[in-house]
Amino acid sequence: MNYAQLKSLYRVSEIGIHYKYKVPYKDRVHINSPSVAYDVLRLAWDQNKFELLEQFKILLLDNRSNCLGLVDIASGSINSCIVDTRLLFSAALKAKASGIILSHNHPSGSLIPSENDKKLTEKICEGGKILDIAIFDHLIVSPQSYYSFADNGLMPK
Numbered sequence: 001m002n003y004a005q006l007k008s009l010y011r012v013s014e015i016g017i018h019y020k021y022k023v024p025y026k027d028r029v030h031i032n033s034p035s036v037a038y039d040v041l042r043l044a045w046d047q048n049k050f051e052l053l054e055q056f057k058i059l060l061l062d063n064r065s066n067c068l069g070l071v072d073i074a075s076g077s078i079n080s081c082i083v084d085t086r087l088l089f090s091a092a093l094k095a096k097a098s099g100i101i102l103s104h105n106h107p108s109g110s111l112i113p114s115e116n117d118k119k120l121t122e123k124i125c126e127g128g129k130i131l132d133i134a135i136f137d138h139l140i141v142s143p144q145s146y147y148s149f150a151d152n153g154l155m156p157k
Helices: 003-009 034-044 085-094 115-131
Strands: 055-061 067-075 099-105 134-141 146-148
Touching (some): 067 085
Antiparallel strands (some): 055 067, 055 099
C-alpha cells in the first residue's frame, strides 16, 4: 500500500464546537422558580402551536441558575413527541450548561403528566447524572398555566 492509499484510510471529518453567548452575563434571566421558567417559556413559545402539536424545549442554565438559552428539541404530532436525548445533551454540553429545565406542551391542554412523560424525565435525569448536568424540573406548559414535576415531587432523586 502506498502513502496516498494509506492516507486515504485516515480521512475523517473534523468536528468543531462553537457557542456564542449573545446575552451578556449581567442581562441573563435568573431562573429561581418554576414560575420564572414558565414565564420565559411562555414568551418564547409560538402561541399558535400550543394547541396544535406537541413540542419539547429545554432551558439551559449556568452554575448560578442564569438562563443561557432556550433550545427547541423536538416537534411531534397532536399527541406525542419523540425526544432524542443525544440532541438534548449535545446542546447542553455545547453551551457548557450546568443545569437544564425540561418542558413540553400537551395540545389537549391537559397539564397532567403521562407515564411516558415520567419515564422520559427519569431517562434524562439518569443521563444528566452521568454528565454532571442537573435536571432541575420538567414543566408541562399551556398558554394559561403549567405543571411542575419538582413542585409536585415527581423529579427522580
